Amino acid sequence: MKKELTGYPSIDKPQNNGYSFSARHPVIPNMSVYNSIQLINTFYKKKDAIDCIDLNASYEQLINDSVIISKALKELGVKKGEIVSVCMPNYYQAVATFLACNRIGAVVTFLNANASKDEICDYLNTFESSVFINFDKTDLENEEIKNNSCVRYIITLDKSKVNNLLMDKDYHITHNDSFIDFSSLESISKYQKKGLPNNNSKDNCLILFTSGTTGKPKSVVLTNENVLAAGTYLKNSSHVKSLNGDKTLVCVPFSYPYGFVTSTIMTLLSSKTAILAPDISKDTISYYLKKNPNIIFGSPALLELIMRNIEDSQDLSSITTFISGGDFLTPNHSKRGKEFLESHGARNVEMGNGSGNAETVSCGTNPTGIEIRPETAGKVLVGTDAIIVDPETMEEKKYNEVGLLCVSGKHVFKEYFKNQKATSEVKFERGGKIFFKTGTLGSIDEDGYFTLTGRESRFYIMSSLNKVYCDRIQNLISYMDNVSDCAVVKVPDEEMLYKNKAYIVLKDGVEPSMEVMDSIKEQFLKPVLTANNTKEQLKSYEIPSYIEFISELPRKAGTDKIDYSFLEQDALEKLEAKQKVLKI
Secondary structure (H helix, E strand, C coil), X not given: CCCCCCCCHHHHCHHHCCCCHHHHCCCCCCCCHHHHHHHHCHHHCCCEEEEECCEEEEHHHHHHHHHHHHHHHHXXXXXXXXXXXXXXXXXXXXXXXXXXXXXXXXXXXXXXXXXXXHHHHHHHHHHCCCEEEECCCCHHHHHHHHHCCCCCXXXXXXXXXXXXXXXXXXXXXXXXXXXXXXXXXXXXHCCCCCCCCCCXXXXXXXEEECCCCCXXXXXXXXXXHHHXXXXXXXXXXXXXXXXXXXXXXXXXXXXXXXXXXXXXXXXHHXXXXXXXXXCCCCCCHXXXXXXXXXXXXXXXXXXXXXXXXXXXXXXXXXCCEEEECCCCCCHHHHHHHHHHHHHCCCCCCEEEECECCHHHCCCCEECCCCCCCCCCCCEXXXXXXXXXXXXXXXXXXXXXXXXXEEEECCCCCCEECCCHHHHHHHEEEECCEEEEEEEEEEEECCCCEEEEEEECCCEEECCCCCEEEHHHHHHHHCCCCCEEEEEEEEEEECXXXXXXXXXXXXXXXXXXXXXXXXXXXXXXXXXXXXXXXXXXXXXXXXXXXXXXXXXXXXXXXCCCCECHHHHHHHHHHHHHHHHHHHHC
């Protein structure tokens, strides 16, 4: 008998319907991520774990290298709980370094590979890192970094050796050397004879970063339990034994959870092969797709990169799933992408949106192994709790009512690094459980699907007291004729307090013109047919007051996220310049 609904998703937990008791109440193992990957892959030692450019490393090789690196780090004085800072693209050595640190109870933070020396020094001092590992710094740069930070040892990976496994060679290095070649870790490890610390699920394992859409990125502290819980929830929610496919393509930088944890660690926990793409671009995308990935962890920007740069003759039949994270893949964009991939042999490819935050290990809703509904961001994770509240009053919302998504589960982060005030501002207790305010606005339906409306910070209130959600407007515009992509930002207005401006990317072959502009403006006044075959229309106060055609949307450095801060500033400067001319 179907359970009668109360009207509140937090009580009914529709995401759990049809799942077993063990899936609804999963047990998270009390162990480290390293031990979990080692244990799970006992029978897959010879299977490729990592495919990085021209290097293929088996699970056995990955574990062996991790042991070598961990012994070397111990010999260099790294202790349990200490933070090791790593600054490199998505290379094999970065994965091995994380597992090495996790093995000895140390914490890893991945800094943006393009970070400046000043930014690196700032983080090294903030995290009090004694060891800094990078891939391309010169002797002079390393000297400057050491002189301006608390770091004791700097380990540099020679660019020419990024695809090498550790080799058994004697480099005659002395422990007093401050600057160490990554390859020398093999010889250093031979001195280490001490045992391992007692590691458990509550130990810190990673410090990753928020996207910084509302200011400076926050440093998010994740425990072993957070990571393993996220993996457990995702696996259970997908309704399959493991993620579909044998290979996943990882394009997002490791400094973001979607790149390292969701894409890479979850792949290793599923006994699959992670194809690392440290240098994704229009010149390399074809090369990586020729490695025959089954699942692509991507974004709207990556999908666009694929559609613009893959030749008609290239076979993409290996692709079964394209998962968008970081930015929402609109139904219109998803439809175009699906048609493109299917025209290249990817039959019945699934295009899905997930959602998450660094604070939930980038896992909030699941788009795999379930019925795809492109207008949504998938279903709330099985085994977790979710509640929709009014962001101002914290009053709970019912099904299909828009509010702030808050989630509870063992995947919710421990804290912001040395920032208890900020931590307490995003966590609250309800019904004996700790919830995290995701900052994401939307609604949950009776099947547990989450429809994303936008970010909490991406709305404004006009003098008429109408609340305007920028993401809703740009999603509707994306359905309109001639529109390929769109971003909407607020601009100040003396009378209404705020209006908005739409930056529109036109479809290939459509040239900017007044005729096209007028056509889009006419569509603003008409209902739009959305992906779920319902008609929605912009309200009069939602219609953009300003429109600008641009060739592509700007992205935040190191991510595929739209840089709304840049667009807001650009819109403000152009408006002020226009007003200045009018006054003259």
